[in-house]
Amino acid sequence: MGTVQLSNVRKFYGALEVIKGIDLTVEAGELVVFVGPSGCGKSTLLRMIAGLEDVDYGRVEIAGKDVTDAPPAQRGVAMVFQNYALYPHMTAYDNLAYGLRRAGLRRDAVDQRVQETAALLQISELLPRKPKAMSGGQRQRVAIGRAIVRKPEVFLFDEPLSNLDAALRVEMRSQIARLHQELAATMIFVTHDQVEAMTLADRIVVLNAGRVEQIGTPREVYHSPANLFVAGFIGSPAMNLLPATLGPSGVALVSGHVLGGQKGEGEAVTLGVRPDRLTLTSAESAHLSGEAKLIEHLGDETILHLRLADGGALTMKLHGDILLKIGARVHARIDLAGACLFGANGRALRLEGAHETKA
Amino acid sequence: MSKQRKPSAGARIGMLTYHALMLAISAVFLLPFYWMTISAFKTNAEIFSDPVTWLPDPIRWENMTSLLTREDFPFVQQFVNSVFYAGTVAVLVCLSCSLAAYSFGCLRWRGRNLVFGLTVCALLMPTIVTFLPIYLAWSKIGLTGTYWPLITPFLFGDAFFIFMLRQFFMGVPRELLDAARLDGASEFRIWWQIVMPQVRTPLIIVGLFATVYTWNEFFLPLIYLQDRQAFPLSLGLFTFQSQRAVEWSVSMMGALLTALPMVALFLFTQRLFQRGLSSIGLK
Amino acid sequence: MPITSAPPEAAVLPRRNRKAERGEARAGVLFALPWIIGMTLFVAIPLVVTFYIAQTKFQIIGAPKWVGMQNYEALWSDPAFWKSAQNTLIFGAISVPVKLIIALGLALLLNRATALSGFYRTIFYLPFLMPAVAGSVVFMLLLTPNAGPVNIALEAMGLNPPDWLLDPNAALWTLILLSLWPLGVETLVFLGGLQNIPKDVSEAADLDSPKRWHKLVWITLPLITPMVLFNLVIGIIYSFQVFTQAIVIGGTTGTPAEATLMYMVVLYRAAFRYFNMGLAAAMATVLFVVVLILTLLIFKTARSWVHYEGGEI
Numbered sequence: 001m002g003t004v005q006l007s008n009v010r011k012f013y014g015a016l017e018v019i020k021g022i023d024l025t026v027e028a029g030e031l032v033v034f035v036g037p038s039g040c041g042k043s044t045l046l047r048m049i050a051g052l053e054d055v056d057y058g059r060v061e062i063a064g065k066d067v068t069d070a071p072p073a074q075r076g077v078a079m080v081f082q083n084y085a086l087y088p089h090m091t092a093y094d095n096l097a098y099g100l101r102r103a104g105l106r107r108d109a110v111d112q113r114v115q116e117t118a119a120l121l122q123i124s125e126l127l128p129r130k131p132k133a134m135s136g137g138q139r140q141r142v143a144i145g146r147a148i149v150r151k152p153e154v155f156l157f158d159e160p161l162s163n164l165d166a167a168l169r170v171e172m173r174s175q176i177a178r179l180h181q182e183l184a185a186t187m188i189f190v191t192h193d194q195v196e197a198m199t200l201a202d203r204i205v206v207l208n209a210g211r212v213e214q215i216g217t218p219r220e221v222y223h224s225p226a227n228l229f230v231a232g233f234i235g236s237p238a239m240n241l242l243p244a245t246l247g248p249s250g251v252a253l254v255s256g257h258v259l260g261g262q263k264g265e266g267e268a269v270t271l272g273v274r275p276d277r278l279t280l281t282s283a284e285s286a287h288l289s290g291e292a293k294l295i296e297h298l299g300d301e302t303i304l305h306l307r308l309a310d311g312g313a314l315t316m317k318l319h320g321d322i323l324l325k326i327g328a329r330v331h332a333r334i335d336l337a338g339a340c341l342f343g344a345n346g347r348a349l350r351l352e353g354a355h356e357t358k359a
Numbered sequence: 360m361s362k363q364r365k366p367s368a369g370a371r372i373g374m375l376t377y378h379a380l381m382l383a384i385s386a387v388f389l390l391p392f393y394w395m396t397i398s399a400f401k402t403n404a405e406i407f408s409d410p411v412t413w414l415p416d417p418i419r420w421e422n423m424t425s426l427l428t429r430e431d432f433p434f435v436q437q438f439v440n441s442v443f444y445a446g447t448v449a450v451l452v453c454l455s456c457s458l459a460a461y462s463f464g465c466l467r468w469r470g471r472n473l474v475f476g477l478t479v480c481a482l483l484m485p486t487i488v489t490f491l492p493i494y495l496a497w498s499k500i501g502l503t504g505t506y507w508p509l510i511t512p513f514l515f516g517d518a519f520f521i522f523m524l525r526q527f528f529m530g531v532p533r534e535l536l537d538a539a540r541l542d543g544a545s546e547f548r549i550w551w552q553i554v555m556p557q558v559r560t561p562l563i564i565v566g567l568f569a570t571v572y573t574w575n576e577f578f579l580p581l582i583y584l585q586d587r588q589a590f591p592l593s594l595g596l597f598t599f600q601s602q603r604a605v606e607w608s609v610s611m612m613g614a615l616l617t618a619l620p621m622v623a624l625f626l627f628t629q630r631l632f633q634r635g636l637s638s639i640g641l642k
Numbered sequence: 643m644p645i646t647s648a649p650p651e652a653a654v655l656p657r658r659n660r661k662a663e664r665g666e667a668r669a670g671v672l673f674a675l676p677w678i679i680g681m682t683l684f685v686a687i688p689l690v691v692t693f694y695i696a697q698t699k700f701q702i703i704g705a706p707k708w709v710g711m712q713n714y715e716a717l718w719s720d721p722a723f724w725k726s727a728q729n730t731l732i733f734g735a736i737s738v739p740v741k742l743i744i745a746l747g748l749a750l751l752l753n754r755a756t757a758l759s760g761f762y763r764t765i766f767y768l769p770f771l772m773p774a775v776a777g778s779v780v781f782m783l784l785l786t787p788n789a790g791p792v793n794i795a796l797e798a799m800g801l802n803p804p805d806w807l808l809d810p811n812a813a814l815w816t817l818i819l820l821s822l823w824p825l826g827v828e829t830l831v832f833l834g835g836l837q838n839i840p841k842d843v844s845e846a847a848d849l850d851s852p853k854r855w856h857k858l859v860w861i862t863l864p865l866i867t868p869m870v871l872f873n874l875v876i877g878i879i880y881s882f883q884v885f886t887q888a889i890v891i892g893g894t895t896g897t898p899a900e901a902t903l904m905y906m907v908v909l910y911r912a913a914f915r916y917f918n919m920g921l922a923a924a925m926a927t928v929l930f931v932v933v934l935i936l937t938l939l940i941f942k943t944a945r946s947w948v949h950y951e952g953g954e955i
Contacts, residue, residue, distance in 0.1 A: 052537050054663045071665065073543030085534035089556040099542030146538075378758065381751060385765040391823065392768065394791060395780045407789035410798075459677035467663070468670030474678060481685045483875065483937055485883050487909060488930040491923050492691035493684060494913075495702070515680020546669030575773040577886045582914060593773040597890060600779050607783055614776035621771040629764055633830055 002063025002076060002153030002186055003028050004049060009058035011041075011048060011210075018044055020210040021058070026154075028063075031180050031187040033197040036207035037233065042190045045207070046156050049188065051075050063153045073102065078147035079156040083163060084139045086131040092118075092142045093127040096149045103150075117149040120182075137168045144179070157189040161196065173199060194236060198222070206230050223338075228346040231272045237303060237315045239340075240278070242288075244271040251341065251351075254310050257287045259336050261351055269349065270342040275303070275317035277338035286331035290314055292324055306330055395618075398611040399423075406607050419608070426612045431603070434613065436588055437595040441617075444506060444580075444591050445573040451513040452569040453562050456520040457528075461550050463521070464528025465536060475525075482518035486578070494582060508583045509576075513569075520565050527561035528554070564631045571621050592617040689930075695923035702917045713924035722900070722908050723925070729814055729896070730905040734881035737821045742873055745825045749832035750858075763833070767826035774824075778890035781820050782807060807891055813901035820887060828873045835866035867948040875940055879933055885910065905929065 004026040011019035026032045034042040047053040051072035067075045100110045118124040161169045198218045206213040214226035225231035231239045246264025290306030302322040306314040341351040400415040463475045497508040539549045580594040596613045698706035717723045785806040796803040804812040847861040888904040896903025913922035
């Protein structure tokens with residue numbers, strides 16, 4: 001299995017720069033997930049690695065070879081598409097065999113590879129069928145089979161699960177994770193679904209507007225977002241971003257409450273607090289107080305949306321089924337150990353007293 | 360899509376009115392067909408009888424034999440000519456237009472929108488505006504009187520059918536082409552092995568339309584062909600009618616037998632025709 | 643999309659070899675090439691040559707002789723040109739809108755699921771399959787004065803029918819009437835448009851107002867304006883080229899009394915009876931200019947009344 005190395009990769013659509021110089025190394029056997037809002041360039045980047053889109057500037061290396069100008073079929077990559085992209089007029093067998101035949105493999109070699117792959121994915125009984133006669137999950141497995149059968153250096157997944165229903169998505173997710181283990185394959189997976197990203201990834205690459213915002217393990221990205229964008233993008237419900245200042249005795253909220261931690265000389269900062277790092281408390285010990293505007297009962301947890309006294313919003317995620325009325329006065333306390341701090345430029349600052357979560 | 364689901368008395372009357380109206384309109388549309396058919400089996404005198412007779416009595420089958428054996432209306436030969444003409448054009452259209460339509464509908468290249476825009480202009484261009492120089496060129500080469508001028512242009516494509524086919528090619532998902540590129544298929548192979556099988560039905564539709572249009576084509580044969588033996592049916596019928604205007608029963612038999620193959624073709628394939636038409640004009 | 647302009651800082655960077663997209667682009671041009679050649683050979687070059695011939699005296703035999711605007715001057719003073727232009731304009735101005743309205747009406751009537759829907763559709767479509775020559779011949783028989791079935795029937799009803807194709811005052815109107823018969827294509831294009839209206843949009847309209855005509859005017863018609871545009875443009879262009887019916891019924895002289903003399907018939911006559919290619923080319927050029935102006939006008943106004951789903955293509 002091969003590494004993928006991108007060096008200062010850039011792409012333009014006309015005068016519009018859609019990929020703004022990306023450096024990235026994917027280690028052999030690693031599963032890297034690209035996440036980002038729609039239009040951030042994650043699919044474009046994947047297609048550039050595949051050779052389906054040109055790399056205007058920079059280098060793409062796969063398994064140590066410069067493939068920047070190589071056609072897709074000679075890069076040692078295989079791709080699983082969002083809509084499966086199975087050839088509708090061919091049986092599953094022919095779908096798997098097509099690429100091998102193009103590569104000039106002999107008939108018996110093709111047959112052997114197809115049968116092996118089918119056995120691995122438990123799709124042997126699907127081989128004589130056409131895509132029309134398969135369920136969504138079956139098509140997805142055949143599509144994965146078509147990628148595996150070519151024994152590529154790198155697997156590319158372009159939002160492959162977004163067309164499946166929720167239950168099937170979970171099942172396919174675990175199957176991909178299993179395949180990754182079994183094949184020890186290098187995989188790059190594009191998704192806009194955070195849960196997919198968090199559960200599958202060895203490392204997550206958060207993209208925004210054609211740039212890498214952060215590269216890190218799921219825990220790093222979640223617990224120590226590198227900047228405000230990542231903080232707001234990763235995690236659901238989103239992290240609370242509260243305006244604050246660094247005072248002589250530590251981080252001070254707009255309300256005047258001082259939380260401790262970093263000291264400073266009045267610099268404006270943003271304090272990031274995950275909704276589950278807030279706890280209900282009494283009026284006296286509260287850091288923040290507000291009025292409940294919306295209460296979502298999820299059964300085992302309750303999500304509270306508050307309007308703060310200063311007009312800001314606050315989201316809390318509480319364990320258990322909390323009974324509250326809309327309009328109720330709610331007092332919250334921040335657990336500084338799970339909070340993040342961002343400077344005026346949006347970059348993360350080291351917050352004293354917070355967890356060390358580096359893996 | 361009627362809104363009333365319960366079969367109330369009002370709804371039933373509405374339904375009856377609707378069908379009565381539709382059947383009346385249908386009768387108006389069918390009258391010429393009907394009249395053509397019964398006249399084809401009458402003598403001239405019977406055609407113009409007063410009062411009108413709605414059924415031929417007796418049925419004059421001899422009109423058919425006399426049509427098929429006439430010297431001044433070589434129907435069988437002209438039928439064969441029409442089959443050859445329409446068939447060849449249909450096949451050529453399917454091949455040549457699918458190339459251009461694939462390029463416009465599935466591939467991205469610089470200048471594509473410009474060339475497609477010119478295609479739409481060509482589609483809107485009246486035939487006659489470009490016709491005279493083409494005619495002069497063919498007569499210079501000495502190929503007037505043959506089918507070459509009628510068929511050759513379709514070797515290159517036809518604006519209307521390219522326009523129509525492009526809609527269908529645009530429906531082929533781009534990912535399918537990408538998957539084939541990753542599988543190592545050449546661009547030509549992608550067209551032939553991956554995309555063409557997806558548009559098989561549209562190709563048949565276009566072939567059918569081309570057949571009907573060519574079968575009914577009148578202007579080009581009128582200008583290029585001189586020999587009665589070489590005429591296609593529509594021109595043969597015109598020539599006969601303009602020379603023997605009084606022999607209505609033979610004209611009608613000729614018209615009937617000219618129209619019948621297309622009607623039969625349509626009846627067997629009408630679902631395809633409708634699919635083709637409902638895709639037009641979406642732009 | 644192809645790269646059109648270089649990014650500002652591109653000057654300092656080496657331009658990459660655009661391999662993937664270049665392969666696709668090369669294939670795109672190659673696949674379109676036969677048609678590009680065809681358009682050049684059979685549209686572009688002939689168009690220019692037509693403009694040229696229009697300025698020459700050219701009788702097929704011999705070389706064309708440059709005469710400048712003489713052919714256009716000859717047309718200007720040719721009564722047949724004016725008569726045929728007038729006939730053709732009347733024909734188009736009445737036939738096209740009437741046909742569209744009837745076709746739209748039929749499509750609206752057809753747009754409901756009943757056991758007989760397929761049957762009706764077939765009937766309305768059949769006339770299109772009838773070769774124009776055959777159709778015209780049949781109408782000549784149907785409308786024969788005195789002895790034809792239509793007149794016998796009308797007379798039996800106590801009416802005084804015209805002589806249709808033999809009456810110089812009625813012949814053009816009869817021709818217009820005949821042109822309304824084959825409206826199957828227009829009808830089915832409209833029907834396709836109606837059936838493409840999403841069901842939820844249609845149902846939302848039903849909920850918004852119980853009156854059917856509200857839905858027709860505010861929902862249905864706006865959503866099928868693309869089909870109206872298509873039918874209108876094609877209809878106008880083809881109506882200006884009406885030829886087969888005219889020559890079958892009126893010959894090359896537009897009998898009776900030039901009442902059915904159409905523009906294309908006069909053009910055909912000039913080119914292939916009198917071999918006056920220069921004059922014919924001048925007529926073709928005039929037709930080109932008229933069609934061009936009309937098409938541009940329609941497309942220009944279309945912006946304000948045609949509704950396109952999701953904008954571009």
